[in-house]
Amino acid sequence: MKAIIFDMDGVIIDSEPLHMQLERELLEEYGGTITREEHEAFVGTTDYKIWSTFKERFHLEPSVDELIKIKRQRFMENLHKVKLVDNFYEFMLTVYNEKYLLALASSNSRKIIDKVMDIFDLSKYIKVAISAEDVSKGKPNPEIFLKAAKELNVTPDNCLVIEDAFNGVQAAKAAGMKCVGYKNPNSGNQDLSDADLxxxxxxxxSLDIIKGLLGES
Structure with missing residues (x-):
């Protein structure tokens, strides 16, 4: 079997602007400030990586866990504003109907992933969903994609990852998987050059492109 593994933020849902807005607002509440260019380097990484870096750099008062909790709560409260990425749903249906196994591998929390799956009715198509809490190391480490492949019972060389961020592309390639870089303008200036496409x-x-990337005739 062949599998397609989707990142969530910026690939399934167009949520990167909301993430960046909430992170910037919370950082500024505690006296920190960051340029957009600096912020874009964190796209695709875990909340822990972001907030541990910010706490150390800006000497923020709350603990890393508290900062993560506040940000995730605010994201949940604003999730109703987020829409699916254009043409994602049609693409997902196409590959699902072609019998590809589908998974989601996201640096977001299990609670948020489950909520997104519920809101957009994705569970009937996407059978495996891996969250930041399911792995010990976040992207660009390949662990999250390797875990998704293992749960799908598919070898890495039979997996295609779709990612919008530099960190995710690096993780996919380190996992030994094919990777499509999706240039989402809302994900900032991401270097996707290591992606296969x-x-x-x-x-x-197109299906022909997918089959070509996965070495199917």
């Missing part, structure tokens, strides 16, 4: 829309991903 870079696209600007799911409409550019």
């Amino acid at each position: 870079v696209v600007e829309s799911f409409r550019q991903l």
